[in-house]
Amino acid sequence: MEIIAFSNKKGGTGKTTSAINFCAALGRKGHKVLAIDLDPQANFTADSGGEAIGTVAGTFDFILGAPLEDVVQHNEYYDFMGADKRIENQRNKFEEKGSDFLLKKALAKVEGYDFVVLDTAPSMSGIVFLALVACNRVIGVCDADQRSVTGLGDLYSAIQSAADYNPGLKIDGILITRDVPRTQANKFAVDVFHQAAAQINSIVFNTHIKERTVFHQCTALHTNVFNVDARSDGAKDYEAFTDEVLELFKKD
Numbered sequence: 001m002e003i004i005a006f007s008n009k010k011g012g013t014g015k016t017t018s019a020i021n022f023c024a025a026l027g028r029k030g031h032k033v034l035a036i037d038l039d040p041q042a043n044f045t046a047d048s049g050g051e052a053i054g055t056v057a058g059t060f061d062f063i064l065g066a067p068l069e070d071v072v073q074h075n076e077y078y079d080f081m082g083a084d085k086r087i088e089n090q091r092n093k094f095e096e097k098g099s100d101f102l103l104k105k106a107l108a109k110v111e112g113y114d115f116v117v118l119d120t121a122p123s124m125s126g127i128v129f130l131a132l133v134a135c136n137r138v139i140g141v142c143d144a145d146q147r148s149v150t151g152l153g154d155l156y157s158a159i160q161s162a163a164d165y166n167p168g169l170k171i172d173g174i175l176i177t178r179d180v181p182r183t184q185a186n187k188f189a190v191d192v193f194h195q196a197a198a199q200i201n202s203i204v205f206n207t208h209i210k211e212r213t214v215f216h217q218c219t220a221l222h223t224n225v226f227n228v229d230a231r232s233d234g235a236k237d238y239e240a241f242t243d244e245v246l247e248l249f250k251k252d
Contacts, residue, residue, distance in 0.1 A: 002249060003107060003116040004137040009158075010151030011122035014177030015141040016043045017215060018238075019119040023048075024224040025242035027077030031114040034072070036062075037083035038131055039121040045082035047222045049075045053084035060086040063102050063130070064093065068110055077224070079113075087127055094126035100165055104134040122151070132162040132169065139245070140171045140202070143178040146189045149196050156200050171202045173248060175241060179208040203248075207241040209234075 006019040019035065026033045036059055037044040045053070050073050053060075057071045059081045071081045093099065107116060118131045132138070140155055142148035152174065159169050174197055180186050190204070197204050212234040218225050225235045 001110075001113055001116060002137055003118065003135040004139060005118040005120055005131045005135040006139050006141055007118075007120040007128065007131070007155050008141050008148060008151045009122060009154040010142075010148050013122075013141045013143045013148055013151070014209065014215075015122070016047070016119055017218070018139075018141050018175055018177060018209065018241075019117055020044060020047055020224050021226070021235075021238040022242055022245070023080075023115075023117050024077040024226050025238050026115055028226060029242070032112060033078035033115045033117060034110065034113045035078055035080040035117045035119065037081065037119050038087065038127050039083055039119055040085050040088035041121070042083040044119040045080070047218070047224070048073070048078075048080050048082075049223070050080065050082040053082050053086075056082070058082040058084055060084060060090070062106055065106070077226075078117075087121075091126055094130055099126070100130065100133050103130040107134055129158065129162060132159055133165045135166075136169070137249070138169065138171045140174045142174055142176055142193060144176055144180060144186050144189045144208070145178075146192045148189075149192055152193075152196060171200060173245070174202060174204045175207075175209065176204065177209040179210045181208075181210065205241060205244050207237060207244050209237045209241065212237075 006015050008015055023033050023035045057066055062071045062081055072079050120128045120131050140152050142152055174193055193204050214225055214228055214232045214234040217228050
């Protein structure tokens, strides 16, 4: 079972959009997927069609010991558990001595999935550290803006800090989103990402997620790109990215 964290300290990179559409693409290919929303903003939860936490249990409860069957929700492509403000308001529970393995231990009881996808908050908080201890793969999501490199550097530093708990973890690949080809600024940013990837023993995925109108529709409708227009270029971008990730994992 692959446990994949989508992460970047910088907000607004398209991380949640990418995690949602990656999960949906995997589900469309017949893979069994469990997604975990670790961001107290809970956008992944809302855009997956999730019920508000409070009426149902979610990620916070799962990390603290609730069984999967009590927290899991479903849509047509994947299972998921939802986030809520308790992740932020009671973050001290994830920063106490001995808490580093809480998520890893909870996931050790999970069976029957090919992939677990962790949508992390745009921070390097205690809950993100738990994700880095629990996962075996990391995808750094960066919008086509060189300022994303700073957030990526912070993610790399956090992975280094987690090395004692999860040796060998690295950023498997960098996904560039909100790509606007043929602009000078975009080309410069892409060059910066390739330089950064070389420095941290990673790669930049060949597939870039281009800026598309369909993604604004997804946000408005709180759903994934395949439910809006499965034949759109945006859907094709995420299908190609998912295929590239699967091929990368096969090589390891």
